[in-house]
Amino acid sequence: MNVFSMNGYIWRVRFVEPYSPMLVDRTGKRTVATTDPTNLQVCLSNELQGDFLIQVLLHELGHCALYSFNLIDDIHRMVYPENWIEAEEWVCNFIADYGFRIFSTAYSVLGDEALKLIPPELDKLIA
Numbered sequence: 852m853n854v855f856s857m858n859g860y861i862w863r864v865r866f867v868e869p870y871s872p873m874l875v876d877r878t879g880k881r882t883v884a885t886t887d888p889t890n891l892q893v894c895l896s897n898e899l900q901g902d903f904l905i906q907v908l909l910h911e912l913g914h915c916a917l918y919s920f921n922l923i924d925d926i927h928r929m930v931y932p933e934n935w936i937e938a939e940e941w942v943c944n945f946i947a948d949y950g951f952r953i954f955s956t957a958y959s960v961l962g963d964e965a966l967k968l969i970p971p972e973l974d975k976l977i978a
Contacts, residue, residue: 857912857919864908866897878936883907886914888923906947913943913950 853864867873869883873894876882883896884907893911895904917923917939930938957965 857915860891860915860919862891862893862915862919864893864895867894869896869898871896884911886911886918888914888918909950910943910947913946914939916946917942 855862855864865873870881871894874882874885874896876885883899884894886893893908893915895907895911899907917926923939926938926942927935954965
């Protein structure tokens with residue numbers, strides 16, 4: 852089991868069997884990964900690999916950030932309740948789809964100076 856800290860919250864990452872009940876999301880749908888903010892746990896199917904694993908993990912880390920930095924309240928304030936889940940998923944998809952590209956581009960423009968853009972929590976994970 853992997854453990855990481857985000858804004859003082861200790862999160863755990865578990866790889867589970869693809870048909871584990873841990874991979875049923877809050878809407879009742881079976882998926883390849885879930886994040887449980889109550890237990891501070893990310894569950895990933897142990898069949899994930901390669902680029903898809905990275906993309907799914909980045910998406911789930913987006914959920915961790917939303918809860919760890921109390922950003923979920925901002926989503927709830929800005930969108931109607933019936934859109935809360937869709938808005939949260941959109942944000943996490945944005946992070947998974949474009950986050951790496953944004954930081955890669957910053958690094959290509961600024962070099963090591965770009966590392967100052969990385970939040971201290973992420974920097975600790977890289978070190």
